[in-house]
Amino acid sequence: MGTRRRANFLLSAILVPLGVITLLGMILLWPGSDASGIQVADPLATAPGTSMDVGTVQRVVLEDCPSSQPTVDAGGEAQQCLVAHTQPDAGGSLVPVELNPEIARSGQVEAGDSIRYLNLDGVISGAGAPYIFVDFVRTLPVAALAVLYAVVVVSVARWRGLRAIIGLVGALIVLAQFMLPGLVEGKPPLLVGLVGSVVIMFGVLYFAHGFSARTSTALLGTIFGLAITALLAAWATDTANLTGVGSDSSSALINAAPEVSLSGIILCGLIISGLGVLNDVTITQSSAVWELYELAPGTSTRRLFAGAMRIGRDHIASTVYTIAFAYAGAALPLLILVSLQDSSLVSTLTSGELVEEVVRTLVGSIGLVLAIPVTTLIAVLVVKAVGARAVHHPPAGHAADEPTPAVLAAEESVHTHAGGVPADPLPSRRELRGQRER
Incomplete structure (x- = not known):
């Protein structure tokens, strides 16, 4: 003690x-200083007259690019591109959201996706006013994945897993508020x-x-x-x-x-x-x-x-x-x-x-x-x-549990040298005879 x-x-x-x-x-x-005076440009900020809207894609089709309308009006030929016809969350009719070439080649925009798009209707008037794809809205899938992660951790590690998740939240607070x-x-x-x-x-x-x-x-x-x-x-x-x-x-x-x-x-x-x-x-x-x-x-x-x-x-x-x-x-x-x-x-x-x-x-x-x-x-x-914790002994009349392979491996790891020779060899006959005489 x-x-x-x-x-x-x-x-x-x-x-x-x-x-x-x-x-x-x-x-x-x-x-100690106030960092509110530091201004960093918001990548989703828009110019006056424009807005960043959210909607749900209804269908994606290959058709004339809406941004090519001025070229068509001038007697030119319209370019082809993928257009996502989207239902705005704020209501109203479908809007043709033009997909940029990188997103179009990925083929990830499908019907049912929630997307964020730039609305230039307040700047460019007429039928050629484009709606340009900006990003996906990922709130729901990421939130579902986070909930699944928490459920799996708590289910397997139980209270210790729950405490680990709470500790992770505390660590993020230290990172955000101090570091x-x-x-x-x-x-x-x-x-x-x-x-x-x-x-x-x-x-x-x-x-x-x-x-x-x-x-x-x-x-x-x-x-x-x-x-x-x-x-x-x-x-x-x-x-x-x-x-x-x-x-x-x-x-x-x-x-x-x-x-x-x-x-x-x-x-x-x-x-x-x-x-x-x-x-x-x-x-x-x-x-x-x-x-x-x-x-x-x-x-x-x-x-x-x-x-x-x-x-x-x-x-x-x-x-x-x-x-x-x-x-x-x-x-x-x-x-x-x-x-x-x-x-x-x-x-x-x-x-x-x-x-x-x-x-x-x-x-x-x-x-x-x-x-x-x-x-x-x-x-x-x-x-x-x-010292070690007290070893649990089964009640009288009950057989002890068989050791698992992990326990056997650990015991072998402790009692065996790297070359495979037992670290604590069994006592010899002479030693046993001496112990009996004592």
């Missing part, structure tokens, strides 16, 4: 000051990213997994991984000259808020991007150590660490693939475009279009890989001090 108290006291002695320092940093870095306004105001991006990420991890881990030595161990490993990721991100952003310029969103942001540092935003993004995967590997590794120890409480510290690291190495391999493929999937159109260019692989990967994704993958992977042995070591030391 005294060892358990000392272990919990040591964890508290480390995490409580870290939490206090993080909260103080959040208070000092909290954005984004802080970056716009020009606060130090390294401190904003690190402080905001640690606050998120404190809240998410303890809220979703509860207050326990296991959770505290995962939190320590996560903070270590965040620190490594932040340092590497700061070095890589400067050394690799990640400027962040070149995209339309970057140009619009720098014009609206000149005090914003695009390279600082990239630095903060490198820290945030690894949060989810880092949290995943640390909590999983901490749980693995606890479960292995409960299966074999007599395992030595060295063997428990070795067995848990065998699990960690498998996790490292799969997680590295996860990060790389996640970023590759997000940048797939850009990858295809760059692959069509006549350039070498090294030049392609280090080009301005792809280098940010490459650096993000490498920085995040290094942080999570180093976090696994640190988390494992902390978890082994803590679990040996705190």
Whole structure:
């Protein structure tokens, strides 16, 4: 009991000051200026006399483009294009919404779709007044997918899944209320990213997994991984000259808020991007150590660490693939475009279009890989001090449940060396005879 108290006291002695320092940093870095004076052009804003309307597509046909009517009136020939005859949500007769060539080639506009279109009827009068397609209205399908996601998570993970979803909402609030306004105001991006990420991890881990030595161990490993990721991100952003310029969103942001540092935003993004995967590997590794120890409480510290690291190495391999493929999937159109260019692989990967994704993958992977042995070591030391939960014994007259394949594999992982030799061999006949004599 005294060892358990000392272990919990040591964890508290480390995490409580870290939490206090993080909260103080959040208070000092909290954005104080009003950003309402910063104006960014609304992509859906319209000129005087025009409006952005919403309607439901009734049919899509290939016919004369409505925008070609002035050409026809001048004696020219009308062009053919796809037109979506749409029923406005505000009421009235069908309007011919002209589809741009990119959307027309995709073939995604179908009857029943809800679309947003630009109404130029107040600017161009006559039969040729065009209605131009702008975007789909995706509120219903996205909301349905979000509800399905919540139902699946809660159904499988139950109360812990519900707490995880609530924690995710809290994390988004920290991102929206602290980190984004802080970056716009020009606060130090390294401190904003690190402080905001640690606050998120404190809240998410303890809220979703509860207050326990296991959770505290995962939190320590996560903070270590965040620190490594932040340092590497700061070095890589400067050394690799990640400027962040070149995209339309970057140009619009720098014009609206000149005090914003695009390279600082990239630095903060490198820290945030690894949060989810880092949290995943640390909590999983901490749980693995606890479960292995409960299966074999007599395992030595060295063997428990070795067995848990065998699990960690498998996790490292799969997680590295996860990060790389996640970023590759997000940048797939850009990858295809760059692959069509006549350039070498090294030049392609280090080009301005792809280098940010490459650096993000490498920085995040290094942080999570180093976090696994640190988390494992902390978890082994803590679990040996705190001890395992009491083992449940079935009532008299009832057979114990058969161990599952996962339990058998875990037991084998603990009791077996990497070469397949049992770590705790059976006692010899001489040892048994000596034990009987004693």
